[in-house]
Amino acid sequence: MQLTQQADLSQRLERETKTILIVDDESVIRDLCARALHDYNTVQAGDGDEALRIFERGGIDVILTDVMMPKVNGIELLRKLKEREPTLVVLIMTGYADKEIILNALKEDADDFITKPLNLLQLRSAVEKALVKKALKEEIANLKNLDRLKNSFLSLISHKLRTPITVISLFMQNLASGVYDPDSPTDRENLRLVSDEACYLGSLVTDLLAFSKVMDTERELRREPCDLAAMIPELVKHVAERGVKPSVKGTWNIEQVPPLLLDRELIMFALEQVVDNAVKFSREGGTYLITVSNQGASCQITVEDHGIGMDKEEIPKVFEKFYQVDAEKAGQIRGFGLGLFYAREFVRKHGGSINIESEAGIGTRVVIDLPTSVEGAS
Missing domain, CATH: 3.40.50.2300 (Response regulator)
Structure with missing residues (x-):
């Protein structure tokens, strides 16, 4: 051996x-x-x-x-x-x-x-x-680093699952004891909260399955011609269907750009992480805008929101594994803190770049540049 x-x-x-x-x-x-x-x-x-x-x-x-x-x-x-x-x-x-x-x-x-x-x-x-x-x-x-990351990930998973499971378990125990009045506003509100926690639990499992499919950053790119004019509306619809914040709406402005040779699965995953953050950190009733422009040697995709934003010193940290921005100091940020890490990995794998501009209380702007040719990409 x-x-x-x-x-x-x-x-x-x-x-x-x-x-x-x-x-x-x-x-x-x-x-x-x-x-x-x-x-x-x-x-x-x-x-x-x-x-x-x-x-x-x-x-x-x-x-x-x-x-x-x-x-x-x-x-x-x-x-x-x-x-x-x-x-x-x-x-x-x-x-x-x-x-x-x-x-x-x-x-x-x-x-x-x-x-x-x-x-x-x-x-x-x-x-x-x-x-x-x-x-x-x-x-x-x-x-050793993988072992440390594994332990951090298991700890994070345990923390994320504990709250919804506890809420659902306590409610089910009350039901089993006969403590539930369908005419009580408090009990109806508790039922709604349990339903929300069950949906959140389902979304966590969905996210875990999505990450498990793309975590192999060493795999070869499976390039195919991709039309961003068709992909962006599909992406906005998919994020809206997840129901993270139904009141937040997405719009887009897409210039005419030639089809790009991309790994559709990886790029859609990267874009979804960015858009998902725009929704998650927007205020109720807010909007976000996706802009696609032709820069000649590259195609630029910008995702901009007017949400809670973040302090400038936090910007470099958001690309680290498991790091999560908690601007409201609530300690209840949903997700695993992996999305932007993998988004950057997949954009770089295509020879592109991803940059973030943000200001606390003002909003966030994410700029993704993807080369129009495959030269320089891995």
């Missing part, structure tokens, strides 16, 4: 050229390492400060660093790198057999050691092992 996993990792690593950052204050050493690692992209830095600046730009897979350097030495660099990215693999080059240096490097989570003078075969072997180790670290981190 372990051999199979390592073989899979090795094959994955071969698919793309990795980038190695070589850090040493001796240019001769850097050049020798770069020549030995000619199968990889190599980047060089003369000291720890320069290495940190290069790393911050992104795209570095493994760092090979000397210990004794001016400004920021190799151990300090190791510590700062691990603080920024714990799964990063850092190899330490040293000509010193000092146990204290080795221990300090191990304390800062050094991944391997290469002794000077360098053995170039040993260097190549160490880098190959480092890349496999990095892939394993990332897989473990992803599994």
Whole structure:
């Protein structure tokens, strides 16, 4: 099993050229390492400060660093790198057999050691092992993240289901005890509340089924010609039929745009999440507007409401899993906080973008840009 996993990792690593950052204050050493690692992209830095600046730009897979350097030495660099990215693999080059240096490097989570003078075969072997180790670290981190998300999701589901189930259960217990008067205004109101909670419970199950169908963000797009002029009215009708806020009405203004090659299921899902939010956060009797315009290289879809809006600092958070805006601080926001996360994933998968403008008490405007060609999309 372990051999199979390592073989899979090795094959994955071969698919793309990795980038190695070589850090040493001796240019001769850097050049020798770069020549030995000619199968990889190599980047060089003369000291720890320069290495940190290069790393911050992104795209570095493994760092090979000397210990004794001016400004920021190799151990300090190791510590700062691990603080920024714990799964990063850092190899330490040293000509010193000092146990204290080795221990300090191990304390800062050094991944391997290469002794000077360098053995170039040993260097190549160490880098190959480092890349496999990095892939394993990332897989473990992803599994831990998935486990955390699973626990968060189960906790959220339990919380969302508890209130409607409790309301329905208590009412049914009263019925079973004979405590119900059809002529009592209070009992009739309670019956209406139970009916609302049962409908809400049904909508939660519907949402869960919808999310289960699209949660595989890795699947290939199933593109087909899509006519937005037909899709938008269909979407507005579907959202209205869900009855989230029947008094909120949707309108649309659609320019003539050519059919786009889209994955209809994923894009309709993304648009539905945006429109559903426009309805949910509109005031009773409010309206929202969907505008479709031709921008040449892209088609722009705008969903605008005049509802409760949100504070600007909340805007980046709404794309996080399970995050929900609770502008009225009621603690009773319906839904799972997953819609906009998946909406952004699916729009990006098409090579597009989604942006939000909002102001508390004024309303929200969501702008989706989809390219008119399939170039640049995954």
